[in-house]
Amino acid sequence: MKIVxxxxxxxxxxxAICLFASxxxxxxxxLSLLTDVAPEVVARAEALVxxxxxxxxxISIEMETRPGGAEGDNLIxxxxxxxxxxDLFVYNSGSKFQSINPDRLLVDLSAEPWQADIQxxxxxxxxxxxxxxRGAPFATSSAGGIxxxxxxxxELGLEVPKSWEQFMANNQTILDAGExxxxxxxxxxxxxxxxxxxxxxxxxQAAKPDFAKLYTEGQEKFATEPTALRSFEKLQELHDAGFLxxxxxxxxxxxxxxxxxxxxGVHYPITSGALRAIATTYPDLLGDIGFxxxxxxxxxxxxxxxxxxxxxxxxxxTSNLDAAKKFVAFVASPAGCEALKRAGGGSGPFxxxxxxxxxxxxxxxxxxxxxxxxxxxxxxxxxxxxxxxALEQITVSVGSGIMTAAEGAALYDEDVRKQAQQLGLxxx
Amino acid sequence: MEGKRLFSTAGKGLRGSARYPYWLFTPAxxxxxxxxxxxxxxxxxxxxxxxxxxxxxxxxxxxxxxxFREPFLIKGLVNTLIFAAITSVLKVVLGLGCALLLTSHxxxxxxxxxxxxxxxVVSAVGxxxxxxxLMEPTGVINSTLxxxxxxxxxxxxxxxxxxxxxxLVDVWKGVGLATVIxxxxxxxxxxxxxxxxRIDGATPWQNFLYVTLPLCRPATVTIVILNIIGGLRTxxxxxxxxxxxxxxxxxxxxxxxxxxxxSGFYGLSTAGNVVxxxxxxxLVVPLTTWLNRREGxx
Numbered sequence: 001m002k003i004v005x006x007x008x009x010x011x012x013x014x015x016a017i018c019l020f021a022s023x024x025x026x027x028x029x030x031l032s033l034l035t036d037v038a039p040e041v042v043a044r045a046e047a048l049v050x051x052x053x054x055x056x057x058x059i060s061i062e063m064e065t066r067p068g069g070a071e072g073d074n075l076i077x078x079x080x081x082x083x084x085x086x087d088l089f090v091y092n093s094g095s096k097f098q099s100i101n102p103d104r105l106l107v108d109l110s111a112e113p114w115q116a117d118i119q120x121x122x123x124x125x126x127x128x129x130x131x132x133x134r135g136a137p138f139a140t141s142s143a144g145g146i147x148x149x150x151x152x153x154x155e156l157g158l159e160v161p162k163s164w165e166q167f168m169a170n171n172q173t174i175l176d177a178g179e180x181x182x183x184x185x186x187x188x189x190x191x192x193x194x195x196x197x198x199x200x201x202x203x204x205q206a207a208k209p210d211f212a213k214l215y216t217e218g219q220e221k222f223a224t225e226p227t228a229l230r231s232f233e234k235l236q237e238l239h240d241a242g243f244l245x246x247x248x249x250x251x252x253x254x255x256x257x258x259x260x261x262x263x264x265g266v267h268y269p270i271t272s273g274a275l276r277a278i279a280t281t282y283p284d285l286l287g288d289i290g291f292x293x294x295x296x297x298x299x300x301x302x303x304x305x306x307x308x309x310x311x312x313x314x315x316x317x318t319s320n321l322d323a324a325k326k327f328v329a330f331v332a333s334p335a336g337c338e339a340l341k342r343a344g345g346g347s348g349p350f351x352x353x354x355x356x357x358x359x360x361x362x363x364x365x366x367x368x369x370x371x372x373x374x375x376x377x378x379x380x381x382x383x384x385x386x387x388x389x390a391l392e393q394i395t396v397s398v399g400s401g402i403m404t405a406a407e408g409a410a411l412y413d414e415d416v417r418k419q420a421q422q423l424g425l426x427x428x
Numbered sequence: 429m430e431g432k433r434l435f436s437t438a439g440k441g442l443r444g445s446a447r448y449p450y451w452l453f454t455p456a457x458x459x460x461x462x463x464x465x466x467x468x469x470x471x472x473x474x475x476x477x478x479x480x481x482x483x484x485x486x487x488x489x490x491x492x493x494x495x496f497r498e499p500f501l502i503k504g505l506v507n508t509l510i511f512a513a514i515t516s517v518l519k520v521v522l523g524l525g526c527a528l529l530l531t532s533h534x535x536x537x538x539x540x541x542x543x544x545x546x547x548x549v550v551s552a553v554g555x556x557x558x559x560x561x562l563m564e565p566t567g568v569i570n571s572t573l574x575x576x577x578x579x580x581x582x583x584x585x586x587x588x589x590x591x592x593x594x595x596l597v598d599v600w601k602g603v604g605l606a607t608v609i610x611x612x613x614x615x616x617x618x619x620x621x622x623x624x625x626r627i628d629g630a631t632p633w634q635n636f637l638y639v640t641l642p643l644c645r646p647a648t649v650t651i652v653i654l655n656i657i658g659g660l661r662t663x664x665x666x667x668x669x670x671x672x673x674x675x676x677x678x679x680x681x682x683x684x685x686x687x688x689x690x691s692g693f694y695g696l697s698t699a700g701n702v703v704x705x706x707x708x709x710x711l712v713v714p715l716t717t718w719l720n721r722r723e724g725x726x
Contacts, residue, residue: 074690081481099692101480187585187674249585249674250565389691397675402587411499418494422478422693424485 029059029323032086033312034079036072037065038253040276040343041090041310044139047343052330059323061088069191070389073099080105085315087324090138093125093308097135098385098423102128107314107321109133114332117353125308125382135311136332139340140357142272142307142347143367144199144379145293149263150362152180153290160292163299164234167267171243174266181245183238184265185399186256188249193395196238196269196294200231202303202377203296212383218420218427223409230297232398232405232412239401249400254281261285269294271307272347275363291363293370304370305379309351385423388415475699484695491699500676504684507591511666511680512659514595515602516652522599523606523651524644528636530607531614541611545604552601556668559597560584563669584670587677594669594678598662606651613647614640653715660708681707 035045042065049061064086066075073096079085080100091097100106109115110133115123118137126135146167153160156177161167171182186192204211207227214220222228238244245251245265257274259265261282268274272291279286293304312331314324330336337355347364349357349371357364370376381387388394391412398408420428475491477484495501530541547555562568563583570580583593621639630638663682666672672679672687679687681704688697 070687070690073692077481077692101482104482190671190673247565249582390687393673393675396673397677400587400674402675402677414497414499418693418696419691422480424478 027058029320031059031061031088031320031323031327032064033061033327034064034066034076034086034089036068036090036310038068038273038277039280040273041138043276043280043343044340045090047339048331048336051335051339052327055330055335056326059326061327069189069392073389076100080315083317085317087318087320088312088314088327090310090312092381093122093135093137093311094379094382095385095387096381097126097311098128099387099419102126102134102313103130103132105316106134107316107318107325109135109314109325109328112325112329112332114329118332119351119353121378122308122351125378126311126313135313136328137309137351138312138331139273139309140348140350141309141371143291143293143370143376144195144271144305144307145269145291145367146199147260147268147270147272147274147363148290148292149180149260149266149288150290151288152263152266160290161295162302164295164297166299167295168237168241168243171238171241171267175243180263181259181265182243182267183245184251184256184259184268185238185244185248186251186253187396187400188252188255190392190396192253192256192270193235193399194392195271196235196399197231197391197395198379198381199269199271199305200234200294200296201380202293202305202375203301204228204231204380205377206296206301206303212380215380215416216384216386216420216425218417218425221409221413222416223406223413229405229409232395232409234294235395235399236401236405236408239399244399253277257281260289263288272363272367275347275361276343279361286361289361289363291366303375303377304367306348306371306376306382307379308382386416386420386425388412388419390415471698472702474695475702477695479695479698480692481694487695491696492703494696495699495703498684500679500684501681503676504679504681507678508660508662508680508682511591511595511598511662512656514592515598515659516655518596518599519603519606519655520648520651522603523610524648526603526607527610527614528640531611541607544607547601548604550601552664553668555597555601556594556665559600560669563593585674587674590670590674591666591678594666597669598665601665602655602658605654609647609651610644613644617643656715657708657712660711661704 033045033049035041042063045063049063053060066072076085076089076091077100091100106128110131114136115133119141122137122141123133127133148160152158152174156173158170158173159166161170174180174182204225204227208220208225211220211225211228220228222232245259247255251259254277256265256268256270257277258281260268260274261278262285275286275289278289293302295302312328314321314328318324332352334352334354337350337352340350341358348367357368360368377383394403394408394412394415397403398405403411417428474484476486476488478487478491498504526544530537530544534540564570565580565582565585569583573580581589584590617640621643622635625635625639661682662680663686666678666680666683667686670678672683681700685697685700685704688700
């Protein structure tokens with residue numbers, strides 16, 4: 001009978017209609033689900049919702065979207081704080097999950113039966129400080145690194161680079177050929193500017209294995225640790241060498257995907273969410289996209305930076321807890337994986353037991369060896385609760401030549417300090 | 429006796445004390461306390477805490493120390509002043525020009541007056557979004573320039589130009605208000621001055637320089653003051669057009685504060701608002717007092 005929405009106050013006629021409706025559709029429950037507006041996320045949500053509603057005719061789900069990036073973070077925090085959050089919402093795992101007070105605002109899902117099927121590596125990134133697991137994976141694991149156009153590579157006879165030096169040499173060859181931009185950057189969507197830096201974390205931890213721990217304790221800084229500063233320097237080098245597409249300042253994420261898919265640009269540092277978007281928008285060109293991790297300075301040490309997917313959460317304020325839990329259980333089941341496969345396939349191994357990746361596009365096949373041989377590391381935001389909120393503006397500044405790498409790193413350390421203090425971490 | 433009592437009651441009423449009972453004042457007072465006084469006092473308190481909207485830890489003046497250490501606060505302040513200066517000067521010059529034109533005998537004067545005022549009533553965010561599209565590197569503005577063989581700049585993506593572009597759009601939107609204020613000022617100038625000037629054989633330029641301009645001074649002052657206050661708390665236009673970017677290059681004080689709020693640094697951004705509040709008060713209170721005194725002299 002929960003369908004009657006404040007019907008009493010809206011006059012007798014509306015009340016009568018509502019009563020009639022609830023008499024017809026007994027026990028009908030409507031849930032609301034908030035996701036971000038990126039096409040691949042919406043496609044996944046639609047597929048999951050469609051399959052779930054087919055399996056549960058008594059529950060219907062209304063979808064809402066929100067902007068991505070800092071605007072979206074703000075919206076999530078505000079809606080949670082004002083107790084106006086939807087029954088279910090999809091949001092980042094890792095440090096951003098920690099920044100929304102999960103221990104107080106989200107429903108504890110540790111005791112749900114499906115937890116046994118979830119990869120432990122994922123559980124750690126949706127576990128709040130009190131040790132309770134509060135989310136289920138809304139996609140497969142993925143990776144951040146350099147997606148490249150294999151057609152252009154074949155035409156120019158280039159080889160996949162193993163070191164930063166080789167990568168820069170490839171860029172020079174592409175630039176000299178004059179047909180395409182060597183590296184695509186899309187600063188209109190500022191969040192895309194961070195990926196080169198975040199995806200370089202494998203190289204940071206390879207040189208400095210305890211960086212995440214010391215960074216969380218405030219002992220290690222980006223500006224003073226040379227391997228961490230190196231990530232900022234790479235961003236600056238690409239700009240200074242003139243390797244970026246001409247319209248890097250005004251191009252957006254969608255432009256970047258288009259340029260990569262049709263070969264106007266050759267390398268695009270981005271996360272594998274891009275593959276799902278390309279599968280949706282340019283399905284014929286998906287076969288032309290390959291992947292390699294962001295190269296380090298040593299060709300011997302080559303590995304992948306892994307991203308944990310967004311998760312679906314239930315806020316404490318929901319009035320339909322049982323129905324919401326049913327949906328989360330569905331997302332975390334093999335049936336949920338089937339829906340995800342239909343919505344553009346996986347971008348890395350599934351995190352739910354009993355789900356196998358099929359027909360992976362070439363770029364995912366390029367990643368799989370790193371998942372299997374252990375040459376991978378989660379990105380820093382999954383190893384530490386601290387991520388400075390101004391990073392995307394800082395990386396835009398460094399990547400546009402407004403700021404040097406050293407200035408950007410120092411500024412980011414300051415940003416990180418504020419976030420650590422806000423989180424109330426010891427030692428700051 | 430009768431008359432005396434009447435007189436004294438009237439006198440009391442004139443002093444305005446006990447004519448209406450105080451409780452009539454309570455609804456207004458409640459709204460004022462609930463919507464203005466309470467939030468103001470509460471924000472003073474929260475600016476001294478690290479606040480997560482659920483709990484707050486008292487940290488003294490740390491937020492203020494942090495706010496003044498914000499790397500882009502100084503740049504934001506400078507940008508705010510540049511923005512206020514550009515918009516004030518251009519609105520005064522263009523507004524006066526348009527007002528002169530629209531007070532002379534030209535065709536379709538009433539129509540032109542409403543056209544120039546139209547942007548003032550449109551929402552700043554709507555104007556911002558529209559101009560963001562027009563100002564794209566291959567947008568309408570640059571395509572038009574290209575017809576004349578001019579290569580248009582990246583209006584909003586060139587870090588050196590972004591703030592100026594936003595200011596120009598703000599001028600486009602606000603010049604109508606300046607024009608209307610000037611029209612009122614010009615129309616209010618007594619005809620005698622112009623007649624006297626004509627008898628003395630003044631040229632139109634001298635007419636403008638020695639009659640219109642000095643007698644429009646109150647209008648000019650009003651426009652400048654309105655603009656300085658508006659410029660200091662500029663936010664919507666900047667946020668809609670550049671979000672403070674590229675990077676931090678078009679950040680103004682209000683967008684720095686908003687980003688802190690957006691990042692969940694609620695205490696810090698409240699401290700920023702307290703600083704902005706004090707800053708505007710310090711500028712505006714003496715300015716208003718000075719202006720009021722001046723008007724009294726004239």
